[in-house]
Amino acid sequence: MAAEIDEFEVQIKLRKQLKIDEKVFAELRLRRGAYGQRYDNGHRYDGIRTQEIPFPRRGLTKGPDTEFDAPGMQRIKIPFGKMSAEQLEVLADCAEEYSNGILHITTRQDVQLHFVDIEDTPDMHRRLGAAGITTREACGNSVRNVTGCPLAGICQTELFDISPYARAEHLFLLGHPDVQDFGRKFKIAFSGCSGEGCGRAMMHDLGFIAATRVVEGREERGFRVVVGGGLGPVPHVAKELYDFMPEARMLPVSQAISRVYARLGEKRNRAKARVKFLVAKLGIDEFRRLVDAELEALEPDARWQQWVDDAEQSHCEWRLAPATSDGARPDPGFEEWTETNVYDQRQPEFVAVTINLPLGDLTSRQARSLTDIMRRYVSDALRTTVDQNLLLRWVHRQDLVSLYNDLYDAKLTLSGAGTITDVTSCPGTDTCKLGISSSRGLSAELRARLEARSLQFDATLKDVTIKVSGCNNSCGQHHISDIGFYGSSRNVGSYKVPHFLLLLGGALEDNAGNYGLAIGAIPSKRVPETVDRLLDLYSAEREDGEAFRPWVMRVGKKAIKGKLQDLMAVPPYEQDDSFYVDWHDAREYSIGDIGVGECAGEVITLTEFSLASAESKVFDASLIVDDPTVTRERVLESSALAYRAMVLAALGLLKTKDPDTRSDPETVFSDFERQFIDTQLFFERYIGNSEWSYFQAAHETGGVARDRDEARRRVEEAQLFIEASHACYMRLCQAQGGGSPVLPWAVANPT
Amino acid sequence: MGRAIKGLQRICLKLYAPEPGIGDQAFVPIFHEWIRDQALEDLVLFDVADYAHVPESPGIVLVTHEASFSLDRSDGLFGIMAQRRVNGSGEASDMIATTLRHVLQVADKLEGDHRLAGKLAFDRSRVMIEANDRLRAPNTDEGYRALEPLVSTAIRNVFGDSTLRVTRVTNDPRDRLAADVRLGVAATGAP
Numbered sequence: 001m002a003a004e005i006d007e008f009e010v011q012i013k014l015r016k017q018l019k020i021d022e023k024v025f026a027e028l029r030l031r032r033g034a035y036g037q038r039y040d041n042g043h044r045y046d047g048i049r050t051q052e053i054p055f056p057r058r059g060l061t062k063g064p065d066t067e068f069d070a071p072g073m074q075r076i077k078i079p080f081g082k083m084s085a086e087q088l089e090v091l092a093d094c095a096e097e098y099s100n101g102i103l104h105i106t107t108r109q110d111v112q113l114h115f116v117d118i119e120d121t122p123d124m125h126r127r128l129g130a131a132g133i134t135t136r137e138a139c140g141n142s143v144r145n146v147t148g149c150p151l152a153g154i155c156q157t158e159l160f161d162i163s164p165y166a167r168a169e170h171l172f173l174l175g176h177p178d179v180q181d182f183g184r185k186f187k188i189a190f191s192g193c194s195g196e197g198c199g200r201a202m203m204h205d206l207g208f209i210a211a212t213r214v215v216e217g218r219e220e221r222g223f224r225v226v227v228g229g230g231l232g233p234v235p236h237v238a239k240e241l242y243d244f245m246p247e248a249r250m251l252p253v254s255q256a257i258s259r260v261y262a263r264l265g266e267k268r269n270r271a272k273a274r275v276k277f278l279v280a281k282l283g284i285d286e287f288r289r290l291v292d293a294e295l296e297a298l299e300p301d302a303r304w305q306q307w308v309d310d311a312e313q314s315h316c317e318w319r320l321a322p323a324t325s326d327g328a329r330p331d332p333g334f335e336e337w338t339e340t341n342v343y344d345q346r347q348p349e350f351v352a353v354t355i356n357l358p359l360g361d362l363t364s365r366q367a368r369s370l371t372d373i374m375r376r377y378v379s380d381a382l383r384t385t386v387d388q389n390l391l392l393r394w395v396h397r398q399d400l401v402s403l404y405n406d407l408y409d410a411k412l413t414l415s416g417a418g419t420i421t422d423v424t425s426c427p428g429t430d431t432c433k434l435g436i437s438s439s440r441g442l443s444a445e446l447r448a449r450l451e452a453r454s455l456q457f458d459a460t461l462k463d464v465t466i467k468v469s470g471c472n473n474s475c476g477q478h479h480i481s482d483i484g485f486y487g488s489s490r491n492v493g494s495y496k497v498p499h500f501l502l503l504l505g506g507a508l509e510d511n512a513g514n515y516g517l518a519i520g521a522i523p524s525k526r527v528p529e530t531v532d533r534l535l536d537l538y539s540a541e542r543e544d545g546e547a548f549r550p551w552v553m554r555v556g557k558k559a560i561k562g563k564l565q566d567l568m569a570v571p572p573y574e575q576d577d578s579f580y581v582d583w584h585d586a587r588e589y590s591i592g593d594i595g596v597g598e599c600a601g602e603v604i605t606l607t608e609f610s611l612a613s614a615e616s617k618v619f620d621a622s623l624i625v626d627d628p629t630v631t632r633e634r635v636l637e638s639s640a641l642a643y644r645a646m647v648l649a650a651l652g653l654l655k656t657k658d659p660d661t662r663s664d665p666e667t668v669f670s671d672f673e674r675q676f677i678d679t680q681l682f683f684e685r686y687i688g689n690s691e692w693s694y695f696q697a698a699h700e701t702g703g704v705a706r707d708r709d710e711a712r713r714r715v716e717e718a719q720l721f722i723e724a725s726h727a728c729y730m731r732l733c734q735a736q737g738g739g740s741p742v743l744p745w746a747v748a749n750p751t
Numbered sequence: 752m753g754r755a756i757k758g759l760q761r762i763c764l765k766l767y768a769p770e771p772g773i774g775d776q777a778f779v780p781i782f783h784e785w786i787r788d789q790a791l792e793d794l795v796l797f798d799v800a801d802y803a804h805v806p807e808s809p810g811i812v813l814v815t816h817e818a819s820f821s822l823d824r825s826d827g828l829f830g831i832m833a834q835r836r837v838n839g840s841g842e843a844s845d846m847i848a849t850t851l852r853h854v855l856q857v858a859d860k861l862e863g864d865h866r867l868a869g870k871l872a873f874d875r876s877r878v879m880i881e882a883n884d885r886l887r888a889p890n891t892d893e894g895y896r897a898l899e900p901l902v903s904t905a906i907r908n909v910f911g912d913s914t915l916r917v918t919r920v921t922n923d924p925r926d927r928l929a930a931d932v933r934l935g936v937a938a939t940g941a942p
Contacts, residue, residue, distance in 0.1 A: 039797055046787035053797045055816060069816060089925065097761060097883050100809055100819055102802055115814060117837060358804040365825055368925055411806040430800065444804045584801050586780035
């Protein structure tokens, strides 16, 4: 590891001397977990105009369009979330010295530090490495952090502890030659049981779900292996590759899958390069055949068994003797905290305690206090969780009050872990280059409002989950919550308005195997009101004991959308300009020094009509595909409807060129290709390429889908194509100098 | 140690003020406006970070290329904390002096902002300085012996020959080496 870090330090020096190509250097730093961060292209919109940031070494880059002097994000792998006190101490020091004193826990159990200078990274990597922490392959086209259920080993419902297996997987694949040639990232998760959601195996590229079988009277451990899951713009639920794979075959199976993916996975089009697309393209049976063939051909490797054996032996969590013997008086809030943050371990004398971190953040000082607490009560038994929290395990019941009091002093006793107030959020526009809306700003606002209301919530309401992403890439895992949001934007008159797309009906159960579908775009500033209304509706209409998702499925998204319709409207800028600024920001959201168009707020262009119609069609399609009771034929019809929505969106854009353009699908497709694709008008840096391929694929089949999965995917793709069309339309508007183009064919708003 | 600490570049420096009695979010539009106008001398301003949801955190942070300025409450007291972010070419005392000038500039400007009028009053007779580099400036007696003259030189460089008292901050040994500076106070006596 030391030699690799030395080499990286040399690479940084060589890049400064322009002796390494910027693209090559970008991949090199990504493979060390050193990621880009917002504004690193050297430009920033200040609320009036986009300004150049006058970095001292302007023009020296650390990747394409990435200024060398701009700070970045450092992602640090924490395999299956397991962390010792010593490791947490080093992380706290690094956060303080190289970042801003904040440790951020991600939904994949990593730790992230922001605002890090690339020239500080080698020293930081050495310090982390000395504590047994790696940043290797934390980003880039490689095997990312191997995640695992944080309750592994103490869970009431697991079949067995997956921790040693997750550890073996991490160690075996880290830097393995067979995982160095992927077209995209590859995420692996372990789960100890099939029914719960903590492991999230079904939304991963590769998932291992604990399974057992009896062979000749002896119980044998193994895994149900699933492959090709993933969230992102087009979410896929993983498919079963093997219903049972003995534990000794876990590593060779991983290796064989990696080899198939490296050999056949897409390399040129990043938007289609995740393994889920390969599985969908080949079909799970063919994919299995290829993996089986690779397994046959693999040279036997002694490490397959050795890693598993070693991992099992080396995995242990010391159980300390109780730290206290008396019943100390608890600080305020103990009862409420116990209700939500304490989990009864399978081992009756122990409990696990969740430290609820607002938006996944804690300070270095809190982290250091926590290491003292760990050493007193639980030794090294700490896990990061997939809900951006921390979990202390193996707490003696008799220590609970004393532990609470110590956590209270460290300001780490926020209650409500895993409840409605525990909103998950990705970094969004705060630091992410891809963020569209302020997910952290919104989540902070939601948390504060829901905490204020929490005393009114009964147990069923408290169980509702909310997750927020700043864009459709799903880092906030919005698909798998009862109420999900992802960032979007809309043109209103001359202005851009931050929005969030609302999704309902996702679920954590079954290893996050049920994804929510979009209801519609809500102006960012109306999201809290939308959540309030949804909770009120649910409270009023639920049947005895009915959870949120079954309520959504019973009442139907169409009916719910109808009751939210008024919240989707945006008042004109002159009436309320707060809608035109995102949460916890002060800048106007629109781009450029926009003059108010003379017809702003009063006319709607034909393009906007077409886009609205497209949204309506895709919503109808989503209703069909989401209804488990409809016939297969109806489901397949939804795919055609989604295709029709794409045609309408494309038609809308074509109408900016010619209001009388023909509307038959064939003409729309060819005209769109000629006028928006060949001219590159549809493409922006992160938008357009994949969305165009979705339209192409749908057009090639005339909108016909083979099965429910494909129909569902088409609906998701249509939604994305419409979003990209909105974005393209906004760019066209800006190019014309402001808001909606004042075109001769604009028509009066009928409403 | 003296030689090692010469390489010290990463400094944190805090000016204290009584709690302003306004929400941290009030600083967000001010910092955005400063970025728009590149309103601070010798600094490249480019971002605002919001950690106000975390207790005793940096709160709202103005990020510049050279340093971050946060509404710090990490020791339970309100103040503006400057964290030098990038390495410079000067001696450690120069880095301390430069960072001190920067934080004084920020304090002056905040106090002068009409939106905060009368709500902020920084105590310029007290400065807390941390060596944000455990490798070069460990939190030990020897480390402090090397840091103290650098701090005194830097403070005199900025404030002139005023009397000052520099004391080591007693803290967790794992925390950063820190010095508390009182100006207008005799080195050994009371104010």
